[in-house]
Structure formats: structure tokens, C-alpha cells
Amino acid sequence: MNIVVVGFGKMGQLVKKTAEEHGHQVVMVVDITNCQDLDALQEKVDCVIDFSHPDNLSWMIPYVKKSGAALVCGTTGLNDLQRKQIEDLKDSNRVIYSANYSFGIAVFKEVLSLITPMLEDGFDIEVIEKHHNQKQDAPSGTAKLLVETMNPDHEYKEVHGRNGMVGKRQKEIGIHAVRGGTVAGEHTVMFLGDDESFEITHTATSRQIFVNGAIRAAEFLMKQENGSYTMKDLLFKN
Numbered sequence: 001m002n003i004v005v006v007g008f009g010k011m012g013q014l015v016k017k018t019a020e021e022h023g024h025q026v027v028m029v030v031d032i033t034n035c036q037d038l039d040a041l042q043e044k045v046d047c048v049i050d051f052s053h054p055d056n057l058s059w060m061i062p063y064v065k066k067s068g069a070a071l072v073c074g075t076t077g078l079n080d081l082q083r084k085q086i087e088d089l090k091d092s093n094r095v096i097y098s099a100n101y102s103f104g105i106a107v108f109k110e111v112l113s114l115i116t117p118m119l120e121d122g123f124d125i126e127v128i129e130k131h132h133n134q135k136q137d138a139p140s141g142t143a144k145l146l147v148e149t150m151n152p153d154h155e156y157k158e159v160h161g162r163n164g165m166v167g168k169r170q171k172e173i174g175i176h177a178v179r180g181g182t183v184a185g186e187h188t189v190m191f192l193g194d195d196e197s198f199e200i201t202h203t204a205t206s207r208q209i210f211v212n213g214a215i216r217a218a219e220f221l222m223k224q225e226n227g228s229y230t231m232k233d234l235l236f237k238n
């Protein structure tokens, strides 16, 4: 597969290395400074893999539409319009967006879909995410994804941190972001009841799990028709 890697930070560098180890060709590494050079690229591009910054979407979306390349997007901190622009590619391209390409989080999400309705009465929900001190967005895209999964109809108020005279807890999900050191990513959902509580934690001990998932997603897209896919599709179809 011929791949264009967008962003050459911590993730982009590992995506290039791992894609090449899988026998794929990284035909260009692009960011906002050289994206205009894509037009001169001789090779056909099969897939664009993006782990960078939301600003890159302004040129990336027109590029994938024009070229027909598949898109694997992992950049977080997107606004609603940017999420919709990615989703809208389903009519013209093969696309997958996930705030977390690890298989553990894909399974975690399925578990939450199953158990949250059972715990609605009597358990308070809090989410804690921990990341390295270079992370630019908060809360993490994964924390948002887990909250969306538990709160599809917005029945719970989403409360980011607490400070001051906040009053008694309402029907809410508390979301807390911790930043420090080199933590690759940890997400905990806590269910706190009367005289009992439990929590589920996913810990990434390196970024390689995200990269492996993203490359597997790209390989999966190569076998699909145009459409928008999710990590759940990879769990059950691959």
C-alpha cells in the first residue's frame, strides 16, 4: 500500500517506521508546510494516515476527495464541524476516524455500551484520563469517546473538573484530565454506588498499540467499499 503520513511528531514517526516494517511504502510525509507538494506526487496514494493537528484537515479533506485515497484519521481535539467533514467523506472515500486505535479501548467501548444502562440507577459515573505533558488537547479524545458511549442521549450533564461551591452531585458524568511525564495514555471509568464501587481502566504502556491499530485499519479499508468505518467493524469483521 502507498501511504501518505500526515504529521511527523511522536505518532507520525512511529507510523512511518511501522508501516515500512509491514512492507508498505510511505511515499510522502506531509504537514502544513509542504502539503502543496502533494499535487506533484507521481505515485498513486492508497491511504492517508493522519496523527497531527486539527488545522491540517483544511487541506487534507479536499486532497483525499480529489485523489480518492482512503483516510485513517487519529487526530483528536476536532470540533463538531471537523468531525462531520470527516464523516461526510463516506460517500466518496473509505474513511475511519477513531480517537483511539488500540483494541483494548475498542473492547472497553463495547463493554460500556452493555453495562451503562444497567447501572443508570444508583451508580455515579466519573472518568479520569492521564496523559504525557506534551498533550495539547483536554480532555482526551478517548475520554470524550467513552463519555459519548455512556451518554448517547445527553441524559447526563458532562462536568469538566469541579471547583468551588458546586453543590450536590446531579445526574452528571465528571471528566478529569491529568497531565504529566511520559504517560502514553490511561483511561478509567468509575462507577460509584452506595457501599460499593468498581472501575475499569485501560492503560497504554506505549504508542505502538495505537500505531498497530491504525495500520490494521488502513489495511482493512483497502478491502472495503466507500463508507465510514469504526473500530467495531475491525473487531468483528477482520
Ligand SMILES: NC(=O)C1=CN([C@@H]2O[C@H](COP(=O)(O)OP(=O)(O)OC[C@H]3O[C@@H](n4cnc5c(N)ncnc54)[C@H](OP(=O)(O)O)[C@@H]3O)[C@@H](O)[C@H]2O)C=CC1
Binding pocket: 007, 008, 009, 010, 011, 012, 031, 032, 051, 052, 053, 055, 056, 073, 074, 075, 076, 077, 098, 099, 100, 101, 102, 134, 141, 207, 210
Ligand atoms: N487516535 C489515536 O489512537 C491517537 C491519537 N493521537 C493524537 O494524534 C495527534 C498527534 O499526536 P502526537 O504525534 O503525540 O503529537 P506531536 O505533537 O508529537 O505531533 C503533532 C504533529 O502535528 C503537527 N502540528 C502541530 N501543530 C500544528 C498546526 N497548528 N497545524 C498543523 N500541524 C501541526 C506537528 O508539527 P510540528 O512538529 O512542526 O509542530 C507534528 O508534526 C494528537 O491529536 C493526539 O491526540 C495520539 C496517539 C494515539
Ligand SMILES: O=C(O)C1=N[C@H](C(=O)O)C[C@H](O)C1
Binding pocket: 076, 099, 100, 131, 135, 136, 139, 140, 141, 142, 143, 184, 185, 186
Ligand atoms: O495525545 C496522545 O498521546 C493520545 N491521544 C489520544 C486521545 O486524545 O485520546 C489517544 C491516546 O490516549 C494518546
